[in-house]
Amino acid sequence: MEDSTTARTARSHTGEFTSMSARAREAVRQRIIDRRYEQGVRLVEREVAEELGMSRVPVREALRSLVADGMLELLPNSGVRVRTLTRTDVQHLYEVWEPLAVQASRLAARAAADAPELLASLQRALGDAEQAAAAGQGALEVTAHTAFHHRIVALASNPLLTRTMEQLNGQLQLLFGLREEPAHMRAQHAEMFQRIAAGDQEAAAAATLLHVRDSRSVALRSLFGDR
Template sequence: MSATVAPNEGVARGGTVERLVAGLRDGILNNRYAPGQRLIEADLTRDFGVSRGPLREAFRRLSAEGLLELVPHRGAVVRRLSYQETLELFQIREALEGLAVKLAAQVIDKGDNRSRFETMIQPIWSEAPRLSGAAYHDENWRFHKAILAVCGNAQLAELSSQLQLPLIMLQLSGAMTPAMYEDSVAEHREIAKAILAGEAEKAERLLRGHLSRAREIADTMPPSTFRT
């Protein structure tokens, strides 16, 4: 006879897994867990106050998203890209976001797009220095997410989400300096101005240039940065 699970127990477990997925995803995207880092089950069960079952289910979900790799005899490891994968994903990102930013500028005055976009990108106008990688990467992720959110193409936004393109910048974070963060923020502002002005071609050109310069950082990094 198979064991039965009380409805409330199943709901509670599902909520725990969702909380773990969200917490771990946030930690990875904000560089609290670095590319190549092994996630220790004993530490995480203690930190999150959960058992191993929900944690392993969260690992499986994040592996399906491409954020973790489940390695035999090592467990869950934050995905680390090879140099070739980094370049290929930058090519994909430039093509996808180039289209997204062009569409966003074209539809910025439809519905509530303008107000939503302005709300989502508000942090880029702050004059406070970006001194930490975690703060910069969160702002960077939100800015690029805002473009996808108002571009009017749900399939494009979903595809970009599946590829977990923010991982590229996390991999390069070790080579970035506060001056680079400020340059990137300045470029974000120019892209935003072009979108808000409805200048689709200019917005696309600026976005592609922005990502091209980010891609060049990979060439300055030692081979040990990347997975072989």
């Protein structure tokens, strides 16, 4: 009986720690996206913990997680800082993301008829982005934008594609938070959704290709002044 109680207590403590780490991770992620933590800014574990009203242990785990995601980078013997995306970083990111995003939309269109709940979730992400944009809530718009692309991958139902895309998520969120978000790109999302919902695989792929290439142009213009 005592061993059982000890085990339950241990599981409870583990669950609480995981929850706190997740909360810390989300709080830091949002601060990066809305630029309260700018590119290149060093994050001190103790200071972040004080700001969030948490102990240092879950914050430490949150920072490690965001390093693994590519939103933060390690500094030699001095903690972490918000990653600074170079032109080369952005070019490499789009070179990898473009074919994956196109294939995800193609597969999502193929699966759409058999996954009405996932399709509805994808449509909700469109509405969330529109509401956030109308309210001028940039960080929430980035979250909705990211969710839209995540849900396309979920609808594609390819575990290998999902795992591969997860490796890009942090860098994509960082990028989305730094670049502009013109209204015509939300219109492109709506076009992508319509093609996916219609089950038109090649039209969905073409709409996604246009969107990703336009996104790259916007990113290079926003970050580096390209015309």
